[in-house]
Amino acid sequence: DAGVTQSPTHLIKTRGQQVTLRCxxxxxxxxxxxxxxxxxxxxxxxxxxxxxxxxxxxxxxDRFSGHQFPNYSSELNVNALLLGDSxxxxxxSSPWDRPLEQYFGPGTRLTVT
Amino acid sequence: xxxxxxxxxxxxxEGDSSVINCTYTDSSSTYxxxxxxxxxxxxxxxxxxxxxxxxxxxxxxTVLLNKKDKHLSLRIADTQTGDSAIYFCxxxxxxTGKLIFGQGTTLQVKP
Numbered sequence: 450d451a452g453v454t455q456s457p458t459h460l461i462k463t464r465g466q467q468v469t470l471r472c473x474x475x476x477x478x479x480x481x482x483x484x485x486x487x488x489x490x491x492x493x494x495x496x497x498x499x500x501x502x503x504x505x506x507x508x509x510x511d512r513f514s515g516h517q518f519p520n521y522s523s524e525l526n527v528n529a530l531l532l533g534d535s536x537x538x539x540x541x542s543s544p545w546d547r548p549l550e551q552y553f554g555p556g557t558r559l560t561v562t
Numbered sequence: 563x564x565x566x567x568x569x570x571x572x573x574x575x576e577g578d579s580s581v582i583n584c585t586y587t588d589s590s591s592t593y594x595x596x597x598x599x600x601x602x603x604x605x606x607x608x609x610x611x612x613x614x615x616x617x618x619x620x621x622x623x624t625v626l627l628n629k630k631d632k633h634l635s636l637r638i639a640d641t642q643t644g645d646s647a648i649y650f651c652x653x654x655x656x657x658t659g660k661l662i663f664g665q666g667t668t669l670q671v672k673p
Contacts, residue, residue: 491663553605
């Protein structure tokens, strides 16, 4: 059984560009959450998707948007990239019957130059 | 507001016990978690505890919760070099599972 998978592993973008990160949840999981982890910090909650809707959002600007597909996979989009968006982006999934158990993927390392 | 604080660094000798501490401010915290992060990797869920419990044991891991002082600890018995990693404490007060993380404690295990 594959765990949470994310793609790509690493990405380098230029200021002002747009980026899309992808996440496939664990089998049997229907809820996906996204976190941003800056270097040397703990992860910060961006938003959570359930039943293809954004259910909860953290303190991130509208440049950060997402989507969940019918197969529960999810995308995180960031527009108008800033240098400060450089971070490890983590996806976590939860099963429908234990929503408080979050299992993380390996992350996508985004570098903005 | 919600805040989780941890000490930044702990160094122990192989075979000793490690105790990593965490404090949180949200009195409505329902679940408290410990995650482990190895270099270049994502977060591994180690264990979690409900706020109506005061202790949970799972093999070499013991979690203690003092709800009155809003203090959580993780004890690792017989610490091994493979336990070297960053350990994150997290809390959730929402039934939707939004996690608030501390800044992480780097555990260094010396042979």
